[in-house]
Structure formats: structure tokens, C-alpha cells
Amino acid sequence: MKKIRIAMIGAGETGTPLLNQLLDAQFVDVRGVADLDLTRPGIALARAREVTVSDNFEALVRAEPELDVIIDVTGVSAVREQLRTLMLETGNTHTVIVHERVALLMMSLGAGQLVETHHAETGY
Template sequence: MKGFSIGIIGAGQAATELLQQLVAAEFVYIVAIADLKTDAPGIELAKTHKIPTTTKINDILKLGEAIDIIIDVTGVCEVRNQLRQYMSETNNTHTVIMHERLSALMISLAKGALVEMKGSDETY
């Protein structure tokens, strides 16, 4: 395995902390990050690293199997459902959707303390 190509959905504070860890890893390639807020902290950080940004989830989803992992950091059930539906409709069996609970775990491990995320207690 040469590395991981990653798309990130959500660019708030939690996503920004995760993005800081990901850009530091030479084996991670961030394909794009999406958020409805063009001034979200993760969008600003992505721009400093020349990572493509968008306000549309579909801009990331349409990249299909070019993405290994889509990290959902939104905590929004509708977003999670949209991601699942798109993967099913396009028969994309390559890309893995990483649930926001796993994102919270990764960020918490990196910080050495529990990080609370919006919606992370919702059922999968």
C-alpha cells in the first residue's frame, strides 16, 4: 500500500484538528475537503496546504474509487445517509466511509484527551 487518499466532509474545529494530523503524514493524500461554510477553520487550513475545497459533498463523492476513505466529521445524520446512499447507488465498494465516532476517537488519541463532537452519540 502506497498510502491513503482521503476526502473529508466537514471542516469545523474537530475536522481542523484531524486535518492537522493528516497533513503531517507523508502517506496521506487529502483529495478534497467539503463544508457549507467557506470560512470554516478546516477550509482555511486546507487552503494553506493547497488542498481543494468545496461546498458540495457531491464534488468529493463523484471522485468515486479514487478516494480510499471519506471521513465524515459533520455529526449530521442526513450527511451520513447521503454518503451511504451514494456509495450504494454507484456500487462503490472500494471507498470506506469513516463514521464521526471514529473521527472523534482519532482526534482524541492525537490530543491525549477526549474530544466531544456534535452528533457523535447518534446511532450508526
């Protein structure tokens, strides 16, 4: 079975529950998790499941050019901009960047109700 190859950027309160679901999905291959703070709960979860972790999301993405999806749950618009720039610089037209609002939608659908987040409402 071909798995969906995913990297997650951001491993705090918003990303960790989604990461847990992704790690348990048999059709998903979590290739890496990045966060500036390597003490975040999602980093510990990734390490426990033997997933590559990094405090440098750009290096992580460059090391995995075959990613299908990058999930950005940082809530930081500059990260999204850097990811877009990186995709352009590397000529990557395959990988989809998922904004934290879409991740919130996915988590909410799984929970059957709107999941709260601590991120500010920022435009895409």
C-alpha cells in the same frame, strides 16, 4: 510509497484538528475537503495546503472515485445517509466511510485523552 487517499466532509471545530494531523502525515493524501460554509477553519487550512475544497460533498466524492476513506465529521446523519446512497449508486465498494465517533477516537488517541466535541450524540 502508496498513500491513503482521504476526503473529509465537515471542516469545523471537530474536523480541523484531525485535518491538520492528516495533512502532516506523509502516508496520507488528502484529496478534498467539503463543508457548506467555505469560511470554516478547515477550509482555510485546506486552501493553504493547496487541497481541493468544495461546498458540495457529493460532487467532491464523485470527482474522486479512488478514495480510500471518507471522514464524515459533520455530525449530520443525513450526510452519512447521502454518502451511503452515493456509494451504492456508483457501485463503490472500495471507499470506507468513517463516522465522526471514529474520528473522535482517532483524535483522542493522538491527544492521549478524550477530545470534546460539540456534536450531538446521534446513532450511526
